[in-house]
Amino acid sequence: MKFLDEAKVYIRSGDGGAGSVSFRREKFIEFGGPDGGDGGRGGDVWVEAVNGLNTLIDFRFQQHFKAKTGTHGMGRNRTGANGEDVTLKVPVGTQIFEEDNETLIVDMTVEGQRFRIAKGGNGGFGNAHFKSATNQAPNWANPGLEGEEKTVWLRLKLIADAGLVGLPNAGKSTFLAAVTRARPKIANYPFTTLHPNLGVATVDEREFILADIPGLIEGAHEGVGIGDRFLGHVERTRVLLHLVSAQEEHVGQAYKTVKHELEAYGGGLEDKPEIVALSQIDVLDEEGLKKKAQELKKACGRTPLLLSAITGKGMTEALRQLRDIIVAESGNIPLPEKRDRNRKRDQETEGDE
Numbered sequence: 001m002k003f004l005d006e007a008k009v010y011i012r013s014g015d016g017g018a019g020s021v022s023f024r025r026e027k028f029i030e031f032g033g034p035d036g037g038d039g040g041r042g043g044d045v046w047v048e049a050v051n052g053l054n055t056l057i058d059f060r061f062q063q064h065f066k067a068k069t070g071t072h073g074m075g076r077n078r079t080g081a082n083g084e085d086v087t088l089k090v091p092v093g094t095q096i097f098e099e100d101n102e103t104l105i106v107d108m109t110v111e112g113q114r115f116r117i118a119k120g121g122n123g124g125f126g127n128a129h130f131k132s133a134t135n136q137a138p139n140w141a142n143p144g145l146e147g148e149e150k151t152v153w154l155r156l157k158l159i160a161d162a163g164l165v166g167l168p169n170a171g172k173s174t175f176l177a178a179v180t181r182a183r184p185k186i187a188n189y190p191f192t193t194l195h196p197n198l199g200v201a202t203v204d205e206r207e208f209i210l211a212d213i214p215g216l217i218e219g220a221h222e223g224v225g226i227g228d229r230f231l232g233h234v235e236r237t238r239v240l241l242h243l244v245s246a247q248e249e250h251v252g253q254a255y256k257t258v259k260h261e262l263e264a265y266g267g268g269l270e271d272k273p274e275i276v277a278l279s280q281i282d283v284l285d286e287e288g289l290k291k292k293a294q295e296l297k298k299a300c301g302r303t304p305l306l307l308s309a310i311t312g313k314g315m316t317e318a319l320r321q322l323r324d325i326i327v328a329e330s331g332n333i334p335l336p337e338k339r340d341r342n343r344k345r346d347q348e349t350e351g352d353e
Contacts, residue, residue: 003195005156005233007059014042014067014083016121016144019129022075023137034137036073036127039144040080042120043067046087049108053091054198056156067118070144073126083120090154093236097153105152109159109236117152121145155232158196160211161326163234165262166243167254168215171279171309173197175243176212178309179319184212194226196233203319208326211237216261228265235267238329239322243279244296244304251278251292252299259300273325277305277318 017039024032045067065088071080096105096117106115124142131138164172173184173193180199185192197212213230220228234240240262248254255276263270278296281289289306296304305321307314 003055004057004060005055005196005230007056007063007154008151009059009063009065009088009154010149010151011045011064011086011088011118012066012149013045013118013120013147014069015147016040016042016123017070017072017080017083018143019124019126019141020073020075020078021127021139021141024076034127034131035075035077036141037075037078037080038126038129039073039123039142040070040082041123042070042144042147043083043085044116044120045118045148046085046114046116047094047096047106047108048087048089048115049092049094049111049113050089051092051111053089054156054158055091056094056154058089059154067120067147069147070120070123072144073123073141077126077128080123082123085120087114088154091156091158093157093159095155095157097155099151099153101153101155118148118150121147157236158198158211158233159209160198160234160237161208162201162210162239162241162322163237164210164212164241164243165234166215166258166279167217167245167248168192169247170215170243170245170254171307172212172215172243174309175241175279175307175315175318176210178312179315180210182210182212196230201319201322203316203323206323206327208323210322216258218257218261220261228261231262231265231267231269235269237272239273239275239325240269241318241322242274242276242300243307244276246278246280246284246289246292251296255296255299273329275305275318275321275325276300276302277307277314279307279309281306281313282308282310 020036022036024035065086067086068083070083073080094108122145124144127138127141173186176199179201182199184197193214199210214226244251
């Protein structure tokens with residue numbers, strides 16, 4: 001299925017049905033009078049987040065959604081039927097924007113969440129509604145109110161716990177394929193990944209969702225290469241795994257290039273917890289590995305993980321570190337460094353006592 005993460009659609013709620021002008025006229029019935037019923041209410045336009053979707057491709061083939069008009073009122077005090085609603089089914093993580101593509105209407109982050117984006121028009125009153133002691137035979141009725149119409153933008157940001165970032169050919173898709181059942185395209189040329197991929201990783205009987213996005217190159221925030229249009233799919237993640245390929249001549253510069261693009265994009269990505277890893281280490285000898293690991297440590301300010309999807313080295317440790325941060329960001333347990341700090345503080349407190 002083709003991936004589509006943005007779509008523009010036109011919506012219109014239903015008009016209300018008109019009220020009826022009618023009078024009761026029956027043989028042998030002495031007292032008649034107005035009996036026109038009210039019009040039915042126009043249908044609403046709803047948006048609903050559903051499971052099983054991860055693309056907006058359905059809105060490539062249908063861009064117009066119109067709810068039904070309410071049925072007009074009828075004699076004998078019969079009220080018209082309400083118009084049928086229309087529901088736009090979208091993936092979890094879809095944002096709805098006004099036509100300016102900047103004003104957020106609603107963020108659909110929970111499965112089953114529903115939101116009415118266009119209200120149907122109310123039905124008009126029939127002439128029976130207007131009868132009174134001084135006006136016993138009104139001969140008018142209200143028309144139904146018009147529905148709302150607007151153009152909205154749908155923008156999908158995938159829901160994932162951890163995101164993979166790095167230059168093209170950094171081994172992101174290989175990592176995803178090694179730790180999940182996802183089968184992204186893998187090849188030895190840049191930009192093999194053309195759209196985000198999701199996979200469910202499992203470590204120590206705990207599952208979390210990984211998102212792999214196309215690689216970033218210098219100038220991506222200005223549209224160079226595929227650009228940064230897919231970075232929105234890792235905005236919701238709790239942690240980033242930054243992969244730097246051991247095949248890069250200057251691994252420190254490769255790290256700084258991607259880091260600069262994350263900062264230029266914004267969206268809070270520069271403040272997210274980050275795990276840095278040197279990937280594809282199976283191509284290096286021991287001396288070369290030590291040299292590049294030291295260079296990457298100097299660039300990022302921490303000791304990087306050493307990974308090889310081919311041999312499996314470091315993969316479980318990377319998943320465990322991702323899991324620890326995801327759980328900590330969920331509010332269940334503190335981060336490892338916070339746990340150490342809390343343990344030290346408790347020991348000091350006990351010593352003072």
